[in-house]
Amino acid sequence: MSNFMQAAILPEFGPATAFRIEKVAIPLPAAGQVLVKVKAIGLNPVDFKTRSGKGYASYQTLPAILGWDIAGEVVSVGDGVSKFSIGDRIFGMSNFPNPGNAYAEYAVVQEEEFAIIPKNISYEIAAGTPLAGLTAWEALFDHAGVTWGQRVLIQAAAGGVGHIAVQLAKWKRCFVAATASAANHPFLTELGVDQLVDYKTQRFEDVVEKVDVVIDGMGGETALRSIDVLNPGGILVSLPSMYKDDPAVIARAKERGVDVKWMSVRPSGERMEQLAFLLSNNRLKVQVDETFPLTEIVHAHQRLEDGHGKGKIVLTV
Ligand SMILES: NC(=O)c1ccc[n+]([C@@H]2O[C@H](COP(=O)([O-])OP(=O)(O)OC[C@H]3O[C@@H](n4cnc5c(N)ncnc54)[C@H](OP(=O)(O)O)[C@@H]3O)[C@@H](O)[C@H]2O)c1
Structure with a gap:
């Protein structure tokens, strides 16, 4: 060599x-x-x-x-x-x-x-x-504490983090609503999404009934509007760090009685082993x-x- x-x-x-x-x-x-x-x-x-x-x-x-x-x-x-x-x-x-x-x-x-x-x-x-899978896992399970059968909305669901988050939430038998352009709807249906919203023609807050958790891969205006679809006591986990601690989002979350969290993904061999297990038995694609x-x-x-x-x-x- x-x-x-x-x-x-x-x-x-x-x-x-x-x-x-x-x-x-x-x-x-x-x-x-x-x-x-x-x-x-x-x-x-x-x-x-x-x-x-x-x-x-x-x-x-x-x-x-x-x-x-x-x-x-x-x-x-x-x-x-x-x-x-x-x-x-x-x-x-x-x-x-x-x-x-x-x-x-x-x-x-x-x-x-x-x-x-x-x-x-x-x-x-x-x-x-790794990065997308670890993020989806941390966001859903560590930060939002998603449990069996909850209602979850995933923003930017066809992306790297989103399409893994969809599958992890379905693994926990959650109801999953997801935003993506129409071209990506067949892909997300195959992954098990229960309700699809074409963000180009629909406002998700008009069509998605209240959810317990939003995983938001967009930030900004999408994060702000996401608060309106959360049940009181619900949780928004917002990913893009450029919008971290957005005062408008914090203020609206407080007003509506919901929690908002920003996160920064961390490396973990143990988590990688959990993702490997899901990949090995085709639970995760x-x-x-x-x-x-x-x-x-x-x-x-x-x-x-x-x-x-x-x-x-x-x-x-
Ligand atoms: N804080 C952290 O630890 C952390 C970790 C990972 C990622 N992130 C951040 O999270 C964000 C998402 O990451 P990613 O890897 O999933 O990105 P990505 O793979 O680049 O996401 C692309 C997806 O975004 C969708 N999209 C674009 N505009 C949209 C809209 N208005 N509404 C809904 N979907 C829309 C696209 O769907 P269409 O093609 O259908 O438009 C596309 O499938 C990035 O900003 C990233 O930096 C943060």
Whole structure:
């Protein structure tokens, strides 16, 4: 193995065209870390926000290697590693929100943040799972405390987080209402959504009866209007961090007697194992909308930024 690898380097924050494919040194795993030969990388909106100087840009040092969602094969292990061996297929969200250095042929990851990929799952699907899957799980179960049979509304349900949240809520036998454009309705019906709202032609608050929980992947005006469909005592979990602590949302939530929470997803190997279990028995299907080779990073980011993906955009290496 040569000591060098290809990586997508970001020399400066800016547009997608800022990326450069360059040769850099392969990193070495320290204690508790493993070196992964990266096979696929999941993209998330935080990737393009960070690239443009927002998101978690302040956590990066330029030139940076962006990306957090990694699926690949273990090729060497650091001292004290007991969970994985060379040859294991593993996946996880690496080091978020600190640099994950995913957009490369090799990456060093913490063993406690990763899990084994089920045998029936491809590297592409595995790479599409971590950040979106961990977010959907945390939002529904840790922050909203969703229980069996509740009524849940999922905003931006056809997206990365949304389509996984739909399936996790259905797993708990919830009634699930969801917003998406009409083109994505057949996809969401297949995932088990009970009531679909075309956000382009309908106002969800006019057609969805009161719910216990809203998972909101839009923020802003959608978050504000979401409060109107919640039962008293209900919970809105809003995801886009740029709207965190929106005073208008806090004021309306207080007025209506509902709770509102913003969250920041955290890496977790244990949660990855739970998601792996659901993937292994087909309870969870992660949709890969489009794949691009790593060398096509510019086009992949342009597609991601368009904001109308069906499931996940994934890079292959
Ligand atoms: N705080 C956290 O820890 C955290 C974690 C993960 C994600 N996030 C944030 O949560 C948001 C969603 O993430 P994601 O990965 O799911 O994004 P995504 O995959 O890019 O979401 C794209 C989806 O949004 C839908 N959409 C666009 N406009 C809509 C509207 N007005 N109403 C309903 N749906 C609409 C699109 O559906 P159509 O194609 O049908 O229009 C598309 O399927 C992002 O802002 C992301 O940064 C935050």
